[in-house]
Amino acid sequence: MVGDLLADQSDTQARMTASDLGLAFSFDSSQILDGLTDGLRIIDRDYTVCFINKAFARLSGVNPESAIGKKCFDIYPSSFCHGPGCRLKKIASNTGCIQEEIERQKPDGTVATCIVSAFPLFAPSGTFCAIVESFCDIMKERQLEREIEQSQVAEDKLKELLEQEVDLRRKLEATLSERAEFIRIIAHELRTPLTAMLAASDILCDGITSEPMQKLAKQVNKGALDLSTRINELFDLAKGEIGMLKLRCQEVFPNRILAGTLAYFAAEAKQAGIKLIPDWPDDLPSAWGDHRRVTEILNNLIGNAIKYTGENGQITVRARSKDNHILFSVEDTGCGIPPEKQSQIFQAHRRLNAQGEKRDGMGLGLALSKMLVELHGGQIWAESEGKGSIFSFTLPLLSNQKDVPLW
Numbered sequence: 001m002v003g004d005l006l007a008d009q010s011d012t013q014a015r016m017t018a019s020d021l022g023l024a025f026s027f028d029s030s031q032i033l034d035g036l037t038d039g040l041r042i043i044d045r046d047y048t049v050c051f052i053n054k055a056f057a058r059l060s061g062v063n064p065e066s067a068i069g070k071k072c073f074d075i076y077p078s079s080f081c082h083g084p085g086c087r088l089k090k091i092a093s094n095t096g097c098i099q100e101e102i103e104r105q106k107p108d109g110t111v112a113t114c115i116v117s118a119f120p121l122f123a124p125s126g127t128f129c130a131i132v133e134s135f136c137d138i139m140k141e142r143q144l145e146r147e148i149e150q151s152q153v154a155e156d157k158l159k160e161l162l163e164q165e166v167d168l169r170r171k172l173e174a175t176l177s178e179r180a181e182f183i184r185i186i187a188h189e190l191r192t193p194l195t196a197m198l199a200a201s202d203i204l205c206d207g208i209t210s211e212p213m214q215k216l217a218k219q220v221n222k223g224a225l226d227l228s229t230r231i232n233e234l235f236d237l238a239k240g241e242i243g244m245l246k247l248r249c250q251e252v253f254p255n256r257i258l259a260g261t262l263a264y265f266a267a268e269a270k271q272a273g274i275k276l277i278p279d280w281p282d283d284l285p286s287a288w289g290d291h292r293r294v295t296e297i298l299n300n301l302i303g304n305a306i307k308y309t310g311e312n313g314q315i316t317v318r319a320r321s322k323d324n325h326i327l328f329s330v331e332d333t334g335c336g337i338p339p340e341k342q343s344q345i346f347q348a349h350r351r352l353n354a355q356g357e358k359r360d361g362m363g364l365g366l367a368l369s370k371m372l373v374e375l376h377g378g379q380i381w382a383e384s385e386g387k388g389s390i391f392s393f394t395l396p397l398l399s400n401q402k403d404v405p406l407w
């Protein structure tokens with residue numbers, strides 16, 4: 001086909017056949033050329049287009065039928081046509097090969113980046129007669145290069161962020177360990193005199209039998225005990241905030257914890273004129289938890305219930321096995337919690353003066369209870385509709401913790 005086209009030209013010097021060019025086709029060579037993925041164009045030395053393959057037609061949008069025989073600068077002009085950049089001119093003058101990268105707009109409007117390789121064709125006589133240009137679309141490679149570049153930038157950014165994170169973590173660890181040390185020192189400084197005070201007031205309570213001195217000694221003892229509880233809450237909360245509060249989990253028996261807690265509060269509730277009602281089945285399954293901490297949660301909820309329930313009220317302490325956990329709840333008939341405050345009461349230092357009443361307390365108990373419940377993998381919440389409140393929390397069942405070794 002190439003030879004036929006070349007032979008059709010009027011210029012006698014350019015009239016050649018395939019065999020003149022040394023090409024012996026025993027099959028239709030255009031099939032091969034059309035099968036190439038690179039665009040191919042042959043232009044004779046008079047700028048006449050002799051051949052374009054299908055890939056070139058796709059790349060340029062030029063119709064092969066109408067392009068053959070026309071001048072290359074008419075059917076697919078470029079900015080260097082008629083100028084020193086013209087490949088045909090360059091090749092004709094030095095008969096070498098050219099390889100260059102070009103950008104051309106494709107028929108669909110997108111810009112194609114191509115590597116163009118151009119080389120001369122000579123007649124057997126040695127006469128330069130045409131150039132062959134192959135257009136290799138490297139858009140995908142360029143795109144890939146750009147993506148690699150972008151991912152490299154992203155990777156560098158990530159590395160930078162990681163370094164910053166490591167730096168911040170180091171600073172945070174240093175701050176945390178400073179805070180931990182500070183907490184440890186303060187705890188020691190506060191607990192030491194308190195322990196002595198508690199021991200002394202215990203002795204006074206036992207030793208003094210006459211009133212009103214015994215009453216005073218008991219008040220000192222209770223005050224010291226309350227102070228000790230508050231200090232412990234404060235330090236536990238501070239430790240929890242920096243991730244230093246650890247549980248000692250093992251198999252725990254909810255019935256025993258509940259019975260112990262109710263016995264602990266029996267006298268106080270009676271004195272306050274409040275009925276304490278136990279409500280749980282005998283066959284409650286074992287749970288997974290820290291006995292001391294679960295007791296502390298219940299103590300806090302029942303203690304609050306007593307504090308916020310007036311005389312002749314009642315407190316029901318419930319427990320049920322539900323799904324994969326034990327559901328504990330403490331229901332009182334007290335003053336209740338306004339709906340808008342219910343989400344705040346578990347935040348440290350958010351103590352509400354319900355209905356303007358003055359109560360003692362620092363607003364730490366519920367925050368610490370929430371921390372402890374969540375460390376156990378449970379949840380805690382409050383419900384209150386005007387009068388009375390229900391505080392509930394969950395504790396995972398032992399059967400739900402099979403993989404964790406017992407301490």
Ligand code: ADP
Pocket residue numbers: 300304305308332334335336337345350351352353354360361362363364365366367389
């Ligand atoms: P506090 O030491 O003040 O009792 P808590 O963290 O235990 O601290 O409780 C936070 C606040 O939640 C209390 O100040 C109170 O306003 C409210 N609250 C807690 N329990 C009850 C309850 N059973 N009934 C009504 N209000 C309650």
